[in-house]
Amino acid sequence: MQKTTIAILGAGAWGASLANLATANGHIVRVWSRQGSATLKAVLQDAQIVVSAISMKGVRDVASQVQSLPISPETTFVTATKGLDPQTTRTPSQIWQTAFPNHAVVVLSGPNLSQEIQQSLPAATVVASSITTAAELAQLVFSSPRFRVYTNPDPVGVELGGTLKNVIAIAAGVCDGLQLGTNAKAALVTRGLTEIIRIGNFWGAKTETFYGLSGLGDLLATCNSSLSRNYQVGYQMAGGKTLTDILANLPGTAEGVNTCEVLVRLAKQQNITMPITEQVYRLLQSEVTPRQALDELMVRDIKPEYNY
């Protein structure tokens, strides 16, 4: 394809991996980070695509900085952040779309542990937008024999799959840390997916999307890998470490900690049942031990698997 000029915002693990993928495909890639020497204005100049790989806590601030700079009306935004804004409960794509209402916004999300992608191991992902041509542009830019990119028309579903699974990954880390076995892990991940679908549907996401790469796919990757920072939070809590100690030594961001708090608040407001998320929240708040969280989940009222 034609060379595309791409600005990548965020030079953490994921921003660096996405920059490498686009560079390997021959595109002109400029990376911005608040610690780097290049200004945001210089990095954004002539960018046809702006990729945001900023962690959630910086998204609103960076979006408003970008808003104050000259941007071509043709520029497409691609967001790769997996989190929720604590103040507004908005997703990153909703923040970018609000800041740039006349621009195309694409969500990029999937089972993409950055360390494996940095080693050129094969992976697949999803690019989702309500504007098909924008998703197809992102697909062309990032696709390679090592990175298979699918388009999808449900951006909120794709974004929430990647975001909500982080909370279940913390629970999966606890499950493995306590050595609860394969049956327990399968039950946890499956009921976790039920919870994700329940709240995702409230947000307007399609159920089928959660059975795809950005939902079940990312849930499986993150719940089964010690490379996942969210999994590590749960695993190390099961080993008796405090959340403060774990976060102080974690390489990069575990978005599930913040996401869990936002979800519990929203679930209470909307009367949505999210028992696993609630126990993860209580664990993170030191209100229960990992064993108590498990016991509370196991002795809930008995009920049908589904309310058909």
Ligand SMILES: NC(=O)C1=CN([C@@H]2O[C@H](COP(=O)(O)OP(=O)(O)OC[C@H]3O[C@@H](n4cnc5c(N)ncnc54)[C@H](OP(=O)(O)O)[C@@H]3O)[C@@H](O)[C@H]2O)C=CC1
């Ligand atoms: N790593 C992975 O495997 C994947 C991560 N993701 C998602 O991508 C996002 C980033 O993850 P990752 O790269 O791993 O995280 P890192 O912690 O490695 O990097 C985060 C990046 O965000 C920047 N940042 C944080 N706060 C601000 C702020 N207030 N203003 C400007 N920049 C800010 C950091 O800048 P600084 O270095 O200056 O702090 C850094 O460049 C997360 O939402 C994550 O869930 C998605 C898929 C895979």
Ligand SMILES: O=C(CO)COP(=O)(O)O
């Ligand atoms: O989202 C990811 C893999 O798809 C990365 O997971 P962690 O943020 O838990 O490391």
